Amino acid sequence: MSESPYTVSDAMTHTAVAIGSEAPFKEIVELLDQWKVSAVPVLAGEGRVVGVVSEADLLAKEEYRGAVEGDAPVPAKASAVTAGELMSAPAITVHADATMAEAARIMARRHVKRLPVVDGAGLLQGVVSRSDLLKVLLRGDEEIAEEIRHHVLGRLPVTTALTLSVAEGVVTLGGSLPDHSLVPVVAHALRSVEGVVDIRLDLTHR
Numbered sequence: 001m002s003e004s005p006y007t008v009s010d011a012m013t014h015t016a017v018a019i020g021s022e023a024p025f026k027e028i029v030e031l032l033d034q035w036k037v038s039a040v041p042v043l044a045g046e047g048r049v050v051g052v053v054s055e056a057d058l059l060a061k062e063e064y065r066g067a068v069e070g071d072a073p074v075p076a077k078a079s080a081v082t083a084g085e086l087m088s089a090p091a092i093t094v095h096a097d098a099t100m101a102e103a104a105r106i107m108a109r110r111h112v113k114r115l116p117v118v119d120g121a122g123l124l125q126g127v128v129s130r131s132d133l134l135k136v137l138l139r140g141d142e143e144i145a146e147e148i149r150h151h152v153l154g155r156l157p158v159t160t161a162l163t164l165s166v167a168e169g170v171v172t173l174g175g176s177l178p179d180h181s182l183v184p185v186v187a188h189a190l191r192s193v194e195g196v197v198d199i200r201l202d203l204t205h206r
Contacts, residue, residue, distance in 0.1 A: 006099070006100055006136060006194040007096065007097050007098060007099055007100065008094055008095070008096050008097070008098045008099070008100065008102075008103050008117055008128050009096040009097065009117075009126075010100075010136075011100060011103075011128055011132040011133055011135060011136065012096065012117045012125075012126040012127060012128040012132060013126050013127050013128070013129070013132065014125070014126040015126070016041065016116070016117075016124060016126050016127040017031060017035045017037065017040055018040055018041045018042070018043050018047075018049075018116075018124055019031065019040050019041075019042055019043070019053070019083050020042070020043060020044075020083065021042055021043075021044060021050065021051075021082065021083050021084035021087070022082055022083065022084065023042075023082060023083040024081060024082060025058070025061070025080070025081050025082070025086070028040065028053055028058065028083060028086070029058060032055065032058075037114065037127075037129075038054060038055050038113050038114060039052050039053060039054035039055065039112070039113065039114045040052070040053055041091060041116040041124055041127070042083045042084065042087045042089075042091070043124060046123065047123045047124050048121070048122045048123055048124075049091045049093055049116045049118050049122055049123075049124050050087070050089060050090070050091065051083075051084075051087030051088055051089035051090065051091050052087060052088050052089075052091045052092070052112075052114075052116065053083050053086045053087045053088070054088065054112075054113075057077055057080075057086045057087065057088060058086065060075055060077040060078045060080075061077070061078050061079075061080070063078070064078035091116055092106065092110050092112055092115060093115060093116045093117070093118045093122075094106055094115045094116075094117055094118075094128065095117065095118065095119070095120075096117050096119070096125055096126070100133055100136060100194060101192075103115060103128055103133060104133055107130060107133075113129060113130050114127055114128070114129045114130075115127065115128050115129075136194040136195050137169065137195055137197070138195075139169075139194065139195030141166040141167060141168070141169065142166070143195070144166050144169065144171070144193060144195045144196060145164060145165075145166040145171075147193055147194075148164060148166070148171065148190065148193055149164065151189070151193070152186065152189045152190060152193070156177070156182065156186070157178050157179075158177075158178050161175045161176040161177075162174065162175035162176070162177075163175050168197065169195055169196060169197030169198070170196075170197050170198045170199070170200065171190050171193075171196055171198070171199045171200065172199075172200040172202070173186070173190065173199065173200070173201055173202070173203065174201075174202040174203065175202075175203065175204075176203070176204045176205065177203055177204070177205045178205065179205055180205040182205070183201065183203055183205070186201075186203075187199060187201060
């Protein structure tokens with residue numbers, strides 16, 4: 001039973017704003033404000049992602065403004081003036097063919113809001129953000145139901161005894177399955193469908 005076909009390439013922004021390592025501090029701040037983004041990839045050569053400059057990297061300068069010599073050590077980023085000095089490296093990236101769930105896990109574990117999307121050579125393909133991933137939850141109930149019928153129920157040995165409804169992203173599946181061992185398999189497949197908020201199972205087996 002296949003996973004939902006949606007990948008990062010379906011959600012990402014293909015035209016991504018990026019900077020070179022020599023970009024000055026003020027230019028980076030203006031770029032974030034202009035494009036209303038929280039971070040930008042830093043590129044080298046023909047477009048290879050070598051790091052990321054985020055709002056947190058920039059705020060170090062404000063945080064340690066006025067620090068007195070002899071106080072707690074001041075991080076290097078507080079005196080940085082270019083993207084190369086400010087950036088967090090190596091960059092945390094994701095590939096376009098990764099699943100939405102994989103991208104969400106990377107963001108959660110690494111505490112980042114945006115991920116540069118790269119190809120096998122590390123070249124920038126786009127950017128995916130938390131808000132991009134959340135847009136999949138806007139899928140209509142009928143669209144979700146149709147995918148379930150095709151990608152989940154359509155792969156079961158028998159489906160005539162099953163009833164399906166989707167309301168506000170919550171899937172309710174009832175009826176009878178030919179084998180009890182199929183219940184966890186079906187549950188996993190339903191949760192893998194993009195846009196599903198929760199599932200309700202009322203299944204018996206013959």
